[in-house]
Amino acid sequence: MSDRKIPDENLRPALEALSSLDPDIARAFAEHGLPPERSQEAGFDGLIRMIISQQVSVQSARAILGRLLEQVGVITPQEILKLDDEGMKAAGLSRPKQRYARGLAEDVLSGKLQLDLLPGMDDEAVIDHLIAVKGIGRWTCEIYLLFALRRPDVMPAADLALQEAMKHLKGLRQRPGPAEMYQLSELWRPYRSAGARFLWHYYRHAGIA
Known part of the structure; x- marks a missing residue:
């Protein structure tokens, strides 16, 4: 995966849409901005x-x-x-x-x-x-x-970093498991991929890691 720290402008429309749906995303996005570009070859x-x-x-x-x-x-x-x-x-x-x-x-x-x-x-x-x-x-x-494959609506709910980031973002007492991650991100459809990308970014920049 690419290590370039160039903000991924392709995510802006989805994250702005998510910000209108979820005030927690809106607050964190205003503070931490866009995630960096990141990609992976298929095959x-x-x-x-x-x-x-x-x-x-x-x-x-x-x-x-x-x-x-x-x-x-x-x-x-x-x-x-x-x-x-x-x-x-x-x-x-x-x-x-x-x-x-x-x-x-x-x-x-x-x-x-x-x-x-x-x-x-x-x-x-x-x-x-x-x-x-x-x-x-x-x-x-x-x-x-x-x-x-760059699909737009994917949530890797078993990812521990995403779970920790969601816990912090939502002020939860415990780290959510996969089932709760899917439930919490249901509001984010059809932009869950952008939401997941942002959670990784948030995990690295909000003092969670």
Whole structure:
């Protein structure tokens, strides 16, 4: 994902609409402004990067990705399957992530996973197709929808940073779980992707992290 800290002007119309719907968003948006530009390539490369990012810090994910790229040059199913256990371990991939990466590569090469069809599917169909791959849960599916396919109304409700940001934004006593995150963000339809992007931004800039 891009690290450029350029404000994403594409989000302004959606965040202004959200501000008219939710006074908490209006207050926080006035204070913290637009989130930075952020994107993710679609396809196999993007999914491998998302698997790497699961349950590790941004800094750790970046380091693992760098070491992996040193070994394979380019992230393709064929190159991932050429890499042995020691090579994956040297890159920093845990044993489960080694299995997930290989399984994803095998599913793409066998045709079980058809990534080129995803842009033409609706959000739930994309989730159903991706979640059949071992190691890809709903969080990864929603991140792929949001950043790779640029869908406008996605809330990755299991994301801990988003949950902490929502707790702070709404003055809640406890961090909301996924079900409550979906409920709290229902008002934000059809702009939940912009809302999620803003929550990450808020998490980093409101003294929460």
